[in-house]
Amino acid sequence: MEQGKLYYQDCHLKTFQATVLACEHTEKGYEVLLDQTAFYPEGGGQACDTGTLDAVRVLDVRERQEQVVHYCDGPLTVGQRVTGTIDWDRRFDLMQQHTGEHLLSGLIHDRFGYHNSGFHVGAQVMEVDFDGPIDPQALSELEQQANALVWANLPVNCFYPSPEELPTIGYRTKRELPWPVRIVQIPGGDTCACCGVHVGSTGEVGLIKILSCVKFHGGVRLEMVCGSRAYRYIRDVFDQNRKVSQLLSAKVLETATAVEKLQQSFHAEKFRATGLEKQVFDAIAESYRDAGFALCFQPGLDGGSVRELANRIASVCGGIAAVLSGSDEEGYSICLASTGEDVRPLGQATVQALNGRGGGKPGAFQGTLRATKGEIETFFKQ
Numbered sequence: 001m002e003q004g005k006l007y008y009q010d011c012h013l014k015t016f017q018a019t020v021l022a023c024e025h026t027e028k029g030y031e032v033l034l035d036q037t038a039f040y041p042e043g044g045g046q047a048c049d050t051g052t053l054d055a056v057r058v059l060d061v062r063e064r065q066e067q068v069v070h071y072c073d074g075p076l077t078v079g080q081r082v083t084g085t086i087d088w089d090r091r092f093d094l095m096q097q098h099t100g101e102h103l104l105s106g107l108i109h110d111r112f113g114y115h116n117s118g119f120h121v122g123a124q125v126m127e128v129d130f131d132g133p134i135d136p137q138a139l140s141e142l143e144q145q146a147n148a149l150v151w152a153n154l155p156v157n158c159f160y161p162s163p164e165e166l167p168t169i170g171y172r173t174k175r176e177l178p179w180p181v182r183i184v185q186i187p188g189g190d191t192c193a194c195c196g197v198h199v200g201s202t203g204e205v206g207l208i209k210i211l212s213c214v215k216f217h218g219g220v221r222l223e224m225v226c227g228s229r230a231y232r233y234i235r236d237v238f239d240q241n242r243k244v245s246q247l248l249s250a251k252v253l254e255t256a257t258a259v260e261k262l263q264q265s266f267h268a269e270k271f272r273a274t275g276l277e278k279q280v281f282d283a284i285a286e287s288y289r290d291a292g293f294a295l296c297f298q299p300g301l302d303g304g305s306v307r308e309l310a311n312r313i314a315s316v317c318g319g320i321a322a323v324l325s326g327s328d329e330e331g332y333s334i335c336l337a338s339t340g341e342d343v344r345p346l347g348q349a350t351v352q353a354l355n356g357r358g359g360g361k362p363g364a365f366q367g368t369l370r371a372t373k374g375e376i377e378t379f380f381k382q
């Protein structure tokens, strides 16, 4: 059952010799059969290997009727001896992710009885679904336990038990499996029916990091990374945090506290600025007392402040207040306000004449204008 499948005999085999048994040109490229191969075909949630057969590139590998088919970008001659080389970095990464997933899934199954209901290794992270809820505290404990199994460097044994032996092995599976059943056993870690390729011992997984856990179809979906992915992820997060720590002049492990303090002082400053703005607005409004129509340009205001100032001026000027903030290059935001008049007709006329848009209610009209200060002043003089 493992005859010719070198990837099952030696999970670390990177190159091998083989004889070409068939090579057929199809619409998918050149379909090559070998007498033996270290190329793992896609299966069990694990992606296939890529690599080369002599100078020919192996782009995809599938299992078809017990045969491993290599989809190549060039032809090979039947009977030819070839050297196969698999893309080892890719394979080792996939083995690290897959074996790490076994360790965590085994622990979750032991603790909650949940099954792994979905599994996908993406380019950046691995998604693993479970059919029940897991709280953050349990997740943190499981991650620690999974890493302890990594550091215990346990062997990963793969075997085909006899029909008599199989029922005596308590293994994880969700469905009836076709015979023969391949069992992957990590003593003290996990026992699972699986056709994938795994590292030889758990130490090779290196590190397991769970990145997120969200509710998914009545259970949870975890995002996790193992091995070199976990290292790169932690390195990048560390680099990011170091930059933040330099900006805040805080220790690397105290950035959150520093951000919290910064946030508090930001809110205090904002509160102070609002108080000062109110005083300034009152003074500006006072300068328009009994002016009738008031046209006021004030730099650097956001939409809320433009409205606030317009309301204050309107409350004392005895007519319509028009407040604008912006620049000739970027345009202006405008608010027309009045305590007695319906400002909407003037508002609509303004946005029509000055390339703008806006809307409002009787006492206040707000919008934006694509016009210069000079054009706006000329319009309101009329």
Ligand SMILES: [Zn+2]
Pocket: 098, 102, 184, 194, 195, 196, 197, 198
């Ligand atoms: Zn597996």
